[in-house]
Amino acid sequence: MTNNIKPALETPRQKQNRHKAMEAVKVLNAIKKEFKEPPKAMNYFYDLFEKVYCKQEALHTNKVKIGTMCIQIPSEIIYALDAVPLRLCNGFYTDDEIGSDLMPSKSCPLVKATVGHLASENFSDKPDIIFSPTTCDQKTKAGAIVQNFGYEVIDVDFPRTKESEESREYWRRSVRKFSSDMSKNLNKKLTKKNLKASIQKIGYAQTLYHKLNDFRKNRLVPILGKDMFLITNAFFFDKIDNWIAAVEELIEEVEQRAANQIHAGGKISPRIVYTGSPPIFPNYKIPLIVEQSDAIIVADETCSSNRMFNDRVSVDEWFLNDMIDSIADKYLKGCTCPIFTKNDDRIRRIVDLVRSYGADGVVYQAFAGCQVYEMEQRSVLAAMEKEGIAILYVESDYSPSQQGQLTTRVEAFVESLKNRRRMKK
Numbered sequence: 395m396t397n398n399i400k401p402a403l404e405t406p407r408q409k410q411n412r413h414k415a416m417e418a419v420k421v422l423n424a425i426k427k428e429f430k431e432p433p434k435a436m437n438y439f440y441d442l443f444e445k446v447y448c449k450q451e452a453l454h455t456n457k458v459k460i461g462t463m464c465i466q467i468p469s470e471i472i473y474a475l476d477a478v479p480l481r482l483c484n485g486f487y488t489d490d491e492i493g494s495d496l497m498p499s500k501s502c503p504l505v506k507a508t509v510g511h512l513a514s515e516n517f518s519d520k521p522d523i524i525f526s527p528t529t530c531d532q533k534t535k536a537g538a539i540v541q542n543f544g545y546e547v548i549d550v551d552f553p554r555t556k557e558s559e560e561s562r563e564y565w566r567r568s569v570r571k572f573s574s575d576m577s578k579n580l581n582k583k584l585t586k587k588n589l590k591a592s593i594q595k596i597g598y599a600q601t602l603y604h605k606l607n608d609f610r611k612n613r614l615v616p617i618l619g620k621d622m623f624l625i626t627n628a629f630f631f632d633k634i635d636n637w638i639a640a641v642e643e644l645i646e647e648v649e650q651r652a653a654n655q656i657h658a659g660g661k662i663s664p665r666i667v668y669t670g671s672p673p674i675f676p677n678y679k680i681p682l683i684v685e686q687s688d689a690i691i692v693a694d695e696t697c698s699s700n701r702m703f704n705d706r707v708s709v710d711e712w713f714l715n716d717m718i719d720s721i722a723d724k725y726l727k728g729c730t731c732p733i734f735t736k737n738d739d740r741i742r743r744i745v746d747l748v749r750s751y752g753a754d755g756v757v758y759q760a761f762a763g764c765q766v767y768e769m770e771q772r773s774v775l776a777a778m779e780k781e782g783i784a785i786l787y788v789e790s791d792y793s794p795s796q797q798g799q800l801t802t803r804v805e806a807f808v809e810s811l812k813n814r815r816r817m818k819k
């Protein structure tokens with residue numbers, strides 16, 4: 395893959411496209427070439443990202459495309475109505491810069507990049523309608539900004555607490571309203587049959603993810619975290635049947651790699667659990683630094699990866715209304731985003747991941763401008779200290795400028811974990 399050549403005359407939009415393609419190429423090249431040989435089945439995902447982000451090829455020309463501003467919009471309902479969900483959370487620095495002109499420059503880079511992307515209209519697949527859950531304040535305000543660009547944006551009310559019965563009922567009502575808004579918009583009927591099929595398909599995709607993820611518990615880890623992030627990010631926009639087929643093929647190969655004792659890391663590479671603001675392609679800055687520093691990300695607690703596949707819809711009775719309520723419960727219970735006032739579930743989940751994946755430490759990334767992740771780091775750090783778990787907290791944004799300083803901090807942390815390992819021997 396080569397970098398795009400700058401044409402003699404280009405419009406601002408062509409220039410943005412070229413910059414985005416260059417960002418994508420740089421990260422894909424690092425993922426493919428700077429590490430030990432990745433599984434061959436990863437080529438499906440490398441090609442997919444190249445098609446969508448370097449060549450801007452459309453994947454869903456004959457479908458209604460539903461843009462979602464956050465993980466909390468139920469894909470099961472979208473697929474059941476024969477539309478496709480496109481998660482709009484964005485990781486491009488080019489889009490972050492465009493977004494900086496449209497909202498406070500100190501805002502979360504993920505939100506700025508999402509707004510910048512929608513303002514620039516540099517799309518492979520353009521959303522027809524956007525659903526915006528009122529999760530974090532910045533996402534909520536971004537929905538209103540995006541509306542000014544001419545998109546139809548529909549808010550989906552989300553509660554601020556998680557545990558209470560009132561919140562559960564509130565969210566169930568929101569999801570019921572979302573289903574009827576979708577049906578009206580698409581002029582299609584949600585039925586017992588199409589919703590059941592969709593729940594089962596997403597459930598199967600979740601099972602595949604966990605099957606693949608389980609290999610990361612092995613002492614010799616057959617697949618690196620940077621590849622896992624790419625696979626889970628592909629779920630934002632890929633054709634679900636293609637994604638399923640590609641992951642099935644990958645599992646077969648990874649199973650073989652595990653049997654052949656292939657280890658993607660070094661001799662004493664520390665094992666890391668990754669948490670915090672979500673890594674979204676091509677902003678893999680911190681995950682790449684971690685793995686370039688000879689550590690392996692064996693698990694994560696982020697909404698761009700593990701959190702998407704965590705809980706399955708649990709249905710007692712396959713009646714339409716029961717299914718919709720069960721979908722609502724899955725999304726509320728499974729969410730560990732710090733937007734909630736209390737968030738003990740997140741700490742429990744991180745500790746559980748550290749124990750079950752035999753991790754040596756945790757890397758916690760917060761995007762500069764994301765107050766909730768910044769604020770929650772104190773309680774997470776205190777909890778990890780109590781559990782005797784080493785943790786590194788890093789604040790980062792999408793700009794390429796911090797690379798040197800971040801590398802130094804991550805390398806020092808990895809080295810300290812290696813020393814602990816050596817002392818244990």
Ligand code: SF4
Pocket residue numbers: 463464465466483529530533671672697698731732733
């Ligand atoms: S960090 Fe929270 S609000 Fe932002 S996309 Fe993820 S789940 Fe949604």
Ligand code: SF4
Pocket residue numbers: 502503504505530531532533671672731733761763764765766767
């Ligand atoms: S990282 Fe923070 S500000 Fe950004 S979308 Fe997530 S919760 Fe909102």
